[in-house]
Amino acid sequence: MKLDNKPVTSDIRKHLPGECQIVASILSRIGDKWTVLTIMLLVAGPKRFNELKRMIGGISQRMLALTLRGLERDGVVTRTVTPTVPPRVDYELTELGHSLRVPIEALGNWTFSNVPAVLEAREKFDKQQKGKV
Amino acid sequence: MKLDNKPVTSDIRKHLPGECQIVASILSRIGDKWTVLTIMLLVAGPKRFNELKRMIGGISQRMLALTLRGLERDGVVTRTVTPTVPPRVDYELTELGHSLRVPIEALGNWTFSNVPAVLEAREKFDKQQKGKV
DNA sequence: CTGTATCCCAGTCGATACTG
DNA sequence: CAGTATCGACTGGGATACAG
Numbered sequence: 180m181k182l183d184n185k186p187v188t189s190d191i192r193k194h195l196p197g198e199c200q201i202v203a204s205i206l207s208r209i210g211d212k213w214t215v216l217t218i219m220l221l222v223a224g225p226k227r228f229n230e231l232k233r234m235i236g237g238i239s240q241r242m243l244a245l246t247l248r249g250l251e252r253d254g255v256v257t258r259t260v261t262p263t264v265p266p267r268v269d270y271e272l273t274e275l276g277h278s279l280r281v282p283i284e285a286l287g288n289w290t291f292s293n294v295p296a297v298l299e300a301r302e303k304f305d306k307q308q309k310g311k312v
Numbered sequence: 313m314k315l316d317n318k319p320v321t322s323d324i325r326k327h328l329p330g331e332c333q334i335v336a337s338i339l340s341r342i343g344d345k346w347t348v349l350t351i352m353l354l355v356a357g358p359k360r361f362n363e364l365k366r367m368i369g370g371i372s373q374r375m376l377a378l379t380l381r382g383l384e385r386d387g388v389v390t391r392t393v394t395p396t397v398p399p400r401v402d403y404e405l406t407e408l409g410h411s412l413r414v415p416i417e418a419l420g421n422w423t424f425s426n427v428p429a430v431l432e433a434r435e436k437f438d439k440q441q442k443g444k445v
Numbered sequence: 446c447t448g449t450a451t452c453c454c455a456g457t458c459g460a461t462a463c464t465g
Numbered sequence: 466c467a468g469t470a471t472c473g474a475c476t477g478g479g480a481t482a483c484a485g
């Protein structure tokens with residue numbers, strides 16, 4: 180897999196077969212249950228581990244750790260350890276992470292403004308299914 | 313989930329608690345393994361079941377059926393049966409589906425153009441991890 | 446052709462306990 | 466505070482077989 184400095188067209192449909200997997204793997208991280216929420220919180224500034232945990236609410240320690248490690252691996256967040264007692268770890272969006280904010284918010288806003296339409300569609304669909312049985 | 317106490321960024325944060333689940337459920341459909349690809353293919357026009365199956369390649373009959381059913385339920389695609397022998401079923405994006413194309417492509421294009429950055433970050437991260445053990 | 450129904454494995458996630 | 470380790474429940478998804 181190499182796409183060095185190729186003039187990347189802005190059309191997703193033109194990707195090569197090999198790139199498909201990478202794109203899918205990144206896309207699946209976005210679709211991950213906690214990723215979007217975590218990024219949205221970090222947009223406001225650096226956060227500590229438990230700070231994020233509290234803000235997210237429903238997440239387990241394990242999943243937050245996994246989510247953050249995944250984001251760190253992909254270069255979206257940085258992890259900064261301050262070796263005090265007790266230890267302090269700050270997570271912060273990288274430049275790449277901040278650039279992700281734009282498309283993520285586009286998607287979030289689309290979702291938000293179409294919630295009624297989707298709900299209506301689901302209700303209608305479910306009602307039809309019910310009548311079919 | 314509490315996103316409502318900070319003076320932050322976009323509309324996505326303004327949602328009410330109850331809507332959070334809906335937003336998450338829609339978002340998770342986007343992150344679904346086959347959804348984005350399927351939508352991208354349908355952007356070009358209506359497609360039949362096996363036509364989609366062939367184009368996607370790696371998908372099983374079961375997953376394509378489930379994916380399409382989910383999209384239909386959310387009002388993103390329509391399913392049109394032509395009762396001939398053999399039967400013919402066409403799937404087509406609704407207006408809602410076509411509007412989804414914009415944010416999806418934004419995300420896709422971000423992903424596509426940042427593949428090198430992410431790959432580099434992963435490689436760097438993995439190397440560091442390796443050295444730590 | 447276009448599905449639905451079953452079986453089954455691999456991976457995911459939460460809860461809990463333990464460590465530095 | 467900030468994790469890692471482990472276990473068990475649950476689920477996604479492929480393969481296969483069958484039906485309209």
